Amino acid sequence: MGYVVINTELCKGCELCISACNRGALSLSETQNRKGYQPVSLARPEKCNGCSLCAIMCPDVAITVYR
Amino acid sequence: MPEAAEKCVFKPTEGLTEKPLHYCPGCSHGIIHRLIAEVLEEMGQLDNTVGVGPVGCAAFCEQYFNVDWVAAAHGRAPAVATGVRRAVPDAVVFTYQGDGDLAAIGIAEAMHAAIRGEKITTIFVNNAIYGMTGGQMAPTTLIGMKTTTSPYGRKAEETGYPVDIPKLFSEIPGAAYVASGSTDSPKAVLQTKKYIRRAFETQLAGHGYSLVSVLSNCPTNWGLTPVKAMEWIRENLVPNYTMGELKVPTAAKGGEQA
Amino acid sequence: MQKLLVKGNEAISEAAIQAGCKLFFGYPITPSNEIIEYMARRLPEVGGHMVQAESEVSSIYMLLGAAGAGERCMTGTSGCGFSLMQEGMSFLAAYELPVVIVDVARLGPALGNLDPSQGDYFQWTRGGGHGDYYNFVLAPSGVQEAADLMGLAFDLADQYRMPAVVAMDGVLGQMMEPVTFRQTDTAHLPPKTWAARGKKGGPKHDVVGYILDPVKAERSDIQRAARYDQIRATEQRWEEIALDDADLVVVSFGTAGRVARAAVREARQQGIKVGLIRPITLWPFPTNPIATALTQNAKGFMVAEMNMGQMVEDVRLAVNGRAPVYLHRNMGGSMPTTEELVARIRTLAGEVSVHA
Ligand SMILES: Cc1ncc(C[n+]2csc(CCOP(=O)(O)OP(=O)(O)O)c2C)c(N)n1
Ligand code: SF4
Ligand code: SF4
Ligand code: SF4
Numbered sequence: 001m002g003y004v005v006i007n008t009e010l011c012k013g014c015e016l017c018i019s020a021c022n023r024g025a026l027s028l029s030e031t032q033n034r035k036g037y038q039p040v041s042l043a044r045p046e047k048c049n050g051c052s053l054c055a056i057m058c059p060d061v062a063i064t065v066y067r
Numbered sequence: 068m069p070e071a072a073e074k075c076v077f078k079p080t081e082g083l084t085e086k087p088l089h090y091c092p093g094c095s096h097g098i099i100h101r102l103i104a105e106v107l108e109e110m111g112q113l114d115n116t117v118g119v120g121p122v123g124c125a126a127f128c129e130q131y132f133n134v135d136w137v138a139a140a141h142g143r144a145p146a147v148a149t150g151v152r153r154a155v156p157d158a159v160v161f162t163y164q165g166d167g168d169l170a171a172i173g174i175a176e177a178m179h180a181a182i183r184g185e186k187i188t189t190i191f192v193n194n195a196i197y198g199m200t201g202g203q204m205a206p207t208t209l210i211g212m213k214t215t216t217s218p219y220g221r222k223a224e225e226t227g228y229p230v231d232i233p234k235l236f237s238e239i240p241g242a243a244y245v246a247s248g249s250t251d252s253p254k255a256v257l258q259t260k261k262y263i264r265r266a267f268e269t270q271l272a273g274h275g276y277s278l279v280s281v282l283s284n285c286p287t288n289w290g291l292t293p294v295k296a297m298e299w300i301r302e303n304l305v306p307n308y309t310m311g312e313l314k315v316p317t318a319a320k321g322g323e324q325a
Numbered sequence: 326m327q328k329l330l331v332k333g334n335e336a337i338s339e340a341a342i343q344a345g346c347k348l349f350f351g352y353p354i355t356p357s358n359e360i361i362e363y364m365a366r367r368l369p370e371v372g373g374h375m376v377q378a379e380s381e382v383s384s385i386y387m388l389l390g391a392a393g394a395g396e397r398c399m400t401g402t403s404g405c406g407f408s409l410m411q412e413g414m415s416f417l418a419a420y421e422l423p424v425v426i427v428d429v430a431r432l433g434p435a436l437g438n439l440d441p442s443q444g445d446y447f448q449w450t451r452g453g454g455h456g457d458y459y460n461f462v463l464a465p466s467g468v469q470e471a472a473d474l475m476g477l478a479f480d481l482a483d484q485y486r487m488p489a490v491v492a493m494d495g496v497l498g499q500m501m502e503p504v505t506f507r508q509t510d511t512a513h514l515p516p517k518t519w520a521a522r523g524k525k526g527g528p529k530h531d532v533v534g535y536i537l538d539p540v541k542a543e544r545s546d547i548q549r550a551a552r553y554d555q556i557r558a559t560e561q562r563w564e565e566i567a568l569d570d571a572d573l574v575v576v577s578f579g580t581a582g583r584v585a586r587a588a589v590r591e592a593r594q595q596g597i598k599v600g601l602i603r604p605i606t607l608w609p610f611p612t613n614p615i616a617t618a619l620t621q622n623a624k625g626f627m628v629a630e631m632n633m634g635q636m637v638e639d640v641r642l643a644v645n646g647r648a649p650v651y652l653h654r655n656m657g658g659s660m661p662t663t664e665e666l667v668a669r670i671r672t673l674a675g676e677v678s679v680h681a
Contacts, residue, residue: 002073014093014286014293020253037092053253055077059097060088065077084529115523117394120533129531135521137393138533140416143386146378150390150398151521153348153374158523176386179379 002050017054093293095283142173145180184241202288243275334359347373385413395520404435415454419534423482440658571600588666625677
């Protein structure tokens with residue numbers, strides 16, 4: 001089991017992490033950050049295994065992964 | 068939420084500063100910055116490195132790398148890096164250059180740094196377009212690809228063929244390590260990170276010049292979402308460029324061959 | 326101290342090494358080749374390097390990298406090579422990096438013809454690159470002076486954090502004269518705490534030239550302009566002869582200045598009230614002796630230079646309409662003779678005293 005913490009102010013909502021996560025744990029959130037981007041959130045935490053694929057793809061170093 | 072038994076398996080590298088990156092959403096530049104920074108941190112070289120920047124979208128990248136920096140004019144990074152290298156023989160010196168920067172205006176400086184066997188590492192970011200100036204054709208633009216200066220698609224009879232920089236550089240005797248990776252998937256990103264590490268190791272071992280080409284995206288000027296842009300790299304750039312390790316130092320053979 | 330008989334180009338090279346220059350970056354071009362060749366021989370003996378670049382464009386950026394890492398470094402070139410360096414010189418000025426650039430000028434365009442020329446005056450003093458900047462420009466008129474000015478060029482560059490150009494020509498580069506190499510005192514020079522050599526446990530050093538914040542960009546330019554003003558006020562250098570009672574003042578630099586010195590002495594012996602100002606710094610231009618001469622007796626100025634008339638513009642700016650400024654020019658690679666200058670001095674001295 002694992003989980004990720006998203007730095008929502010760094011996130012630009014590019015969705016690269018969403019497409020990298022083959023367990024479907026991530027979704028864009030409904031909110032906007034201060035820059036006007038819709039940050040990603042761990043919508044289905046039970047699915048996350050802490051594999052870090054999302055963080056490896058994140059261009060904005062917005063994801064920290066725990067396992 | 069955090070539980071005591073759990074440990075952090077992926078966190079932001081010390082090799083980057085706290086400064087938020089200015090790149091467009093989903094741009095590969097951020098991934099490549101992180102890889103370089105992680106490698107330098109893992110190698111314990113953050114205090115011993117001087118980076119040399121390009122002109123292009125990454126023109127302000129010294130703000131992000133937590134190492135000493137000298138910014139260069141468009142295309143001149145390998146010459147600047149040569150000056151730094153000769154002044155500080157024991158530092159790790161690298162250039163970060165786009166495809167306009169390296170393959171067009173700066174091809175002489177880059178090739179001659181390789182020809183001299185200059186002990187520097189070049190990270191070459193190939194997104195097949197000029198990003199910063201708004202999506203003009205680069206020497207790496209694919210045949211048929213539409214850009215603002217090839218609005219009808221790049222035609223070979225007018226502008227020739229895309230230049231395969233890693234292949235070209237692998238022919239240069241002074242280039243000791245040449246590899247070509249991508250950023251289109253987690254697997255490709257991890258592979259590219261290995262190449263970057265081997266390139267810096269080549270430099271530290273004194274073998275000569277090293278170059279890592281990284282296929283990257285430009286969602287903004289390609290007019291694609293970041294996810295589609297990564298697919299586009301996979302489907303269009305990867306088949307058109309030589310991939311893998313093209314050249315490894317003779318003493319260190321054993322890496323996979325293209 | 327021992328005197329050695331050496332060529333101008335070799336004298337400046339050795340003087341640079343004595344000044345602690347360990348790195349030379351350059352591309353061969355006549356009549357500057359003795360510099361790169363001397364450096365290739367000598368620098369390894371003192372633990373330095375000569376790097377032969379693939380072009381002058383590359384040389385100037387190698388210089389930028391080495392200077393950014395805090396080393397004393399130089400390049401040497403001629404005419405068209407100096408032109409190719411202009412983009413990089415703009416960056417060096419904006420980055421506020423100390424480097425020394427020697428231009429052994431030749432007649433332009435620099436292809437085939439090797440005759441001496443002072444046609445690079447505008448390139449030296451007006452930049453030639455883009456943006457808003459000045460460089461120190463030091464113009465020797467003999468081999469000893471060339472050697473002395475090299476040490477000074479490194480010191481001024483370090484002191485004010487800006488490039489220094491040593492303005493030579495083919496005659497000065499090739500001429501042999503006895504030279505004594507003198508050490509300068511560098512104790513007053515600021516330490517290069519800004520240099521990018523790896524953080525080594527300290528803070529990060531960024532050697533960059535751009536400032537995106539408009540307020541900061543303006544402040545930075547205002548500071549640099551103030552430094553340029555300070556240099557204009559304190560760093561003008563020139564040689565003068567007999568200005569006190571001179572009716573006519575000859576202004577001439579470098580190789581032409583050397584001939585002008587002989588001509589002024591000769592004319593004085595013939596009883597003509599003529600003086601000489603030989604600018605040693607072309608930037609900052611020596612406006613002070615011109616102002617002094619005007620408050621004394623000067624009724625006219627004669628500029629002698631080996632070009633169509635470039636420095637004459639600086640003399641006119643300094644004189645500012647207060648006296649006539651005449652131009653004696655030698656073009657196409659030709660040099661003035663002493664007789665020719667004496668004859669012109671005689672004519673002009675007559676004219677200015679009649680008109681006064
Ligand atoms: C001498 C010079 N010519 C032109 C430019 C304008 N210019 C800035 S960036 C650039 C191209 C950048 O493209 P690339 O190197 O591919 O980097 P990217 O922006 O795609 O990351 C150009 C032509 C310049 N800065 N300097
Ligand atoms: S760590 Fe793995 S499983 Fe968890 S969100 Fe990231 S990619 Fe998905
Ligand atoms: S990859 Fe990074 S920036 Fe992009 S949506 Fe995910 S967390 Fe946000
Ligand atoms: S323009 Fe293209 S290369 Fe530049 S930051 Fe945006 S996506 Fe990246």
